[in-house]
Amino acid sequence: MALLTSIWRSAILRVARWLFALALLHAAAAQAAAPPPEYQLKAIFLFNFAQFVEWPPRATGGEQEPFVIGVLGDDPFGPYLDETVKGEKIGNHPMVVRRYRRAEEVGDCNVLFISRSESDRMGQIIAAFRGRSVLTVGDVDDFNRVGGIVRFVTEQGKIRLRIDVKAAQAAGLTISSKLLRSATLVTAEDK
Amino acid sequence: MGFALFGERGWDANTAPMNPAACPRAPTNPNPRRPGRRRRIALIAACSGLLGLVPRAAGQTVVALPPPSDLKKLSVDELMDINVTSVSLHSEKLSEAASAIQVITADDIASSTATSIPEALRLASNLEVAQIDSRQWAISARGFNNLFADKMLVLIDGRSVYTPLYAGVYWDVQDTIMEDIDRIEVISGPGATQWGANAVNGVINISTKTAMETQGGLVVAGGGSELEDSEEVRYGGKLAPGVDYRVYAKYFDRGDSVLPNGSAAGDAWRMGQTGFRLDSDAAEGTWLTLQGDFYDGSVTRQGPEDIHMSGGNLLGRWTRTFDDNSDMVAQVYYDETYRKIPNSFTQSLNTYDFDFKYRLPIGKVNDFTWGLGYRLEDDDITNTPAEAFLPSQATEQTFNTFVQDEITLVDDRLHLTLGTKFEEYSFTGDEFEPSARAAWTPSGDQTVWAAVSRAVRVPSRIDLDLYEPATPPYRQAGGPGVVSEKLIAYELGYRKQLSSAVALSLATYYNDYSDLRGLEPLNPPAAFPVQVDSGLRGKSSGAELAADWRISRVWRLHGGWTEMRVGSSPEPGSTDRVANRSIALDPNHQVQLRSLLDLSAQWQFDTDLRYVGPIANQRVPGYTEMDQRLAWRPVPAWEFSLNGQNLLHDYHAEFNPPGSRREIGRSIFGKAAWRF
Numbered sequence: 001m002a003l004l005t006s007i008w009r010s011a012i013l014r015v016a017r018w019l020f021a022l023a024l025l026h027a028a029a030a031q032a033a034a035p036p037p038e039y040q041l042k043a044i045f046l047f048n049f050a051q052f053v054e055w056p057p058r059a060t061g062g063e064q065e066p067f068v069i070g071v072l073g074d075d076p077f078g079p080y081l082d083e084t085v086k087g088e089k090i091g092n093h094p095m096v097v098r099r100y101r102r103a104e105e106v107g108d109c110n111v112l113f114i115s116r117s118e119s120d121r122m123g124q125i126i127a128a129f130r131g132r133s134v135l136t137v138g139d140v141d142d143f144n145r146v147g148g149i150v151r152f153v154t155e156q157g158k159i160r161l162r163i164d165v166k167a168a169q170a171a172g173l174t175i176s177s178k179l180l181r182s183a184t185l186v187t188a189e190d191k
Numbered sequence: 192m193g194f195a196l197f198g199e200r201g202w203d204a205n206t207a208p209m210n211p212a213a214c215p216r217a218p219t220n221p222n223p224r225r226p227g228r229r230r231r232i233a234l235i236a237a238c239s240g241l242l243g244l245v246p247r248a249a250g251q252t253v254v255a256l257p258p259p260s261d262l263k264k265l266s267v268d269e270l271m272d273i274n275v276t277s278v279s280l281h282s283e284k285l286s287e288a289a290s291a292i293q294v295i296t297a298d299d300i301a302s303s304t305a306t307s308i309p310e311a312l313r314l315a316s317n318l319e320v321a322q323i324d325s326r327q328w329a330i331s332a333r334g335f336n337n338l339f340a341d342k343m344l345v346l347i348d349g350r351s352v353y354t355p356l357y358a359g360v361y362w363d364v365q366d367t368i369m370e371d372i373d374r375i376e377v378i379s380g381p382g383a384t385q386w387g388a389n390a391v392n393g394v395i396n397i398s399t400k401t402a403m404e405t406q407g408g409l410v411v412a413g414g415g416s417e418l419e420d421s422e423e424v425r426y427g428g429k430l431a432p433g434v435d436y437r438v439y440a441k442y443f444d445r446g447d448s449v450l451p452n453g454s455a456a457g458d459a460w461r462m463g464q465t466g467f468r469l470d471s472d473a474a475e476g477t478w479l480t481l482q483g484d485f486y487d488g489s490v491t492r493q494g495p496e497d498i499h500m501s502g503g504n505l506l507g508r509w510t511r512t513f514d515d516n517s518d519m520v521a522q523v524y525y526d527e528t529y530r531k532i533p534n535s536f537t538q539s540l541n542t543y544d545f546d547f548k549y550r551l552p553i554g555k556v557n558d559f560t561w562g563l564g565y566r567l568e569d570d571d572i573t574n575t576p577a578e579a580f581l582p583s584q585a586t587e588q589t590f591n592t593f594v595q596d597e598i599t600l601v602d603d604r605l606h607l608t609l610g611t612k613f614e615e616y617s618f619t620g621d622e623f624e625p626s627a628r629a630a631w632t633p634s635g636d637q638t639v640w641a642a643v644s645r646a647v648r649v650p651s652r653i654d655l656d657l658y659e660p661a662t663p664p665y666r667q668a669g670g671p672g673v674v675s676e677k678l679i680a681y682e683l684g685y686r687k688q689l690s691s692a693v694a695l696s697l698a699t700y701y702n703d704y705s706d707l708r709g710l711e712p713l714n715p716p717a718a719f720p721v722q723v724d725s726g727l728r729g730k731s732s733g734a735e736l737a738a739d740w741r742i743s744r745v746w747r748l749h750g751g752w753t754e755m756r757v758g759s760s761p762e763p764g765s766t767d768r769v770a771n772r773s774i775a776l777d778p779n780h781q782v783q784l785r786s787l788l789d790l791s792a793q794w795q796f797d798t799d800l801r802y803v804g805p806i807a808n809q810r811v812p813g814y815t816e817m818d819q820r821l822a823w824r825p826v827p828a829w830e831f832s833l834n835g836q837n838l839l840h841d842y843h844a845e846f847n848p849p850g851s852r853r854e855i856g857r858s859i860f861g862k863a864a865w866r867f
Contacts, residue, residue, distance in 0.1 A: 041273060044262045048270070051744065054792070084259040155403060158271055165827050176792040177824040181301070182267045184406060185827055185866065 316751020
């Protein structure tokens with residue numbers, strides 16, 4: 001009897017230990033899955049850009065063609081961005097998220113977030129999209145200077161937008177005044 | 192309207208049920224600068240229980256954002272107001288969650304026809320805003336409105352503009368570039384515990400944008416029938432990394448008000464103003480602001496000489512945030528005003544003010560703030576035979592201390608704020624202004640709040656020192672025995688988010704006043720002479736309802752309905768018959784409806800409709816008026832708008848009895864703005 005009790009006890013202890021370890025793992029995983037608040041908010045902004053920017057008809061393709069939000073380089077958003085656009089449509093175009101390792105992989109894409117991991121070749125990447133109706137978005141310091149259209153800036157803990165309207169026009173994009181009103185307008189020459 | 196309730200064309204924190212503990216905001220009081228610019232939504236989101244603060248080890252906090260489904264409902268501006276860091280400067284004031292606050296945002300102002308601060312205040316449905324003539328306004332919350340509404344405290348970037356001479360605000364010299372206003376918080380109900388004396392019926396807290404937010408150039412020019420011409424120029428740049436500045440200048444000419452018979456009242460006026468603001472966040476955890484304004488203007492009068500007013504101010508503020516989530520703010524300012532009213536008096540007032548505040552969260556339960564302040568007001572009057580302030584020169588010193596604790600009784604559910612202000616006045620002695628506010632959030636989409644507070648209005652020189660005429664025998668004599676007016680206020684409020692598109696806020700109150708300023712006949716039953724005393728009691732009650740309905744991404748409606756009953760009576764022993772009839776000049780009803788419509792990406796069409804009930808004891812009839820604005824932004828750098836104010840009548844009355852009344856004419860003007 002005493003033996004049984006002791007086996008029983010050790011089993012419970014073992015299970016408890018496992019559960020504890022699992023819980024820790026789960027917590028760690030959950031932590032990893034949720035991007036920092038800054039990127040959660042940036043994901044929401046990417047979704048919003050789709051509402052406030054007009055693409056030329058050819059860029060959005062035929063009916064049922066997806067509206068693509070692309071992430072180039074290391075993905076800071078994780079599943080959060082997918083959750084954000086899940087079930088959303090722009091007109092008849094369902095929104096989807098696509099991730100790319102290299103600029104050459106980017107096919108039809110409407111909004112392209114270029115990650116910090118691409119800092120070193122940001123200028124080349126943006127140049128590669130010249131003439132295509134892609135809203136380039138980034139958060140590295142010189143993003144506008146190298147020709148990017150929308151740059152996220154974090155000031156006093158809040159997300160601000162720096163938008164290069166000329167670059168947008170060159171890409172055939174029309175940005176709503178509603179979005180522009182809330183943004184700082186820049187040109188490639190301004191820093 | 193940009194009610195507090197609603198954020199820009201969005202939703203606002205305040206209608207949205209709040210979880211006050213969680214709202215990242217900055218300390219309100221005496222430092223409404225950017226770090227402290229607690230814009231509506233940080234709140235909103237924050238507060239709607241959307242945002243929760245997740246406690247981490249070592250007392251550090253991290254902001255947890257709401258799920259994407261909630262964030263997607265917010266406008267771009269609202270998103271920009273969410274703080275993604277845990278800087279305590281942005282933490283919400285629990286005390287405000289349990290108060291009737293409406294916020295007029297920069298976007299509310301941009302989509303209105305407002306060309307001045309008083310016009311912008313019409314957007315808050317919890318205020319009574321009555322235009323008296325071409326340049327004077329009566330503005331108050333919760334009754335006892337008048338040219339000098341002495342129970343409203345008004346601050347611009349932390350600087351009090353309440354004049355201790357008249358106990359009120361000279362609205363004609365409170366100005367800035369409208370585009371540079373970041374937000375106007377309108378708190379109806381007492382705010383004395385935090386803000387100090389004279390915040391009896393409410394507080395209007397105007398904050399301008401930081402220099403970081405006003406980079407680049409702006410030129411605005413306009414003109415039309417009442418606003419005859421108006422020019423504004425602003426330029427912002429960088430002095431060094433993290434050090435930004437802006438400079439501005441503006442000038443306007445405004446036309447006459449209208450006599451009841453329809454002819455011009457001859458009170459056209461003009462004003463020029465210039466100023467600057469410098470902000471630095473170059474050092475980690477530190478924010479520095481230096482700003483100043485200078486103005487000069489004159490008013491035409493039917494008389495020999497124009498009224499002349501001029502002034503200036505200089506303010507410095509230092510905010511420091513520490514790793515343990517505490518922060519402190521030190522602010523100092525100097526303000527100088529000069530006003531010459533020929534045949535009446537000339538006033539020169541110099542104010543020196545210092546404020547310090549320290550906020551220290553202790554554990555998860557207590558968020559403790561203490562502060563102290565000192566103010567010296569040196570007022571020098573040049574009297575005329577018609578009336579005199581005696582003595583002509585007076586210096587008042589005020590010292591105050593303040594403690595407040597925001598207590599989280601049940602996480603995310605029940606919060607209590609206890610605090611008091613203690614002030615020492617050289618004119619009148621000591622004042623004690625405690626309050627207790629509680630907010631209960633039974634579920635994420637609704638909040639019930641209640642508050643009991645005491646507030647005082649300290650006597651001003653118009654109560655103590657004004658004699659008419661300047662030499663005996665006086666028809667009206669000053670009241671050296673006047674004591675502070677006291678209020679005990681009981682408030683109860685409710686906020687509810689009915690759906691993702693509709694939010695409601697209701698605030699109700701019962702106010703019990705004593706020692707209100709009266710005029711006691713010296714030889715009753717003769718009505719005159721009189722002496723100022725503290726012989727009246729007052730009671731008021733009312734309800735302020737506001738709603739925000741987001742019909743679609745391009746169309747929003749805001750509505751406001753305010754009911755109010757205000758009355759006064761002589762205290763036992765008083766034979767006052769004059770003041771008792773005229774201290775409460777308030778309409779019983781006010782209704783507002785605002786429509787914000789984006790016709791396309793380039794075109795906006797906005798309409799403000801307001802009904803103000805009759806003011807019975809001034810025989811001002813009730814009126815309905817409408818403002819409209821059509822704006823076109825063909826390219827981002829340019830905006831053109833056509834604006835109409837008070838469109839429904841050629842002219843209408845808003846204040847004052849028929850004999851001294853000036854009426855307000857229809858105003859139509861065009862405006863062009865260029866940003867570079």
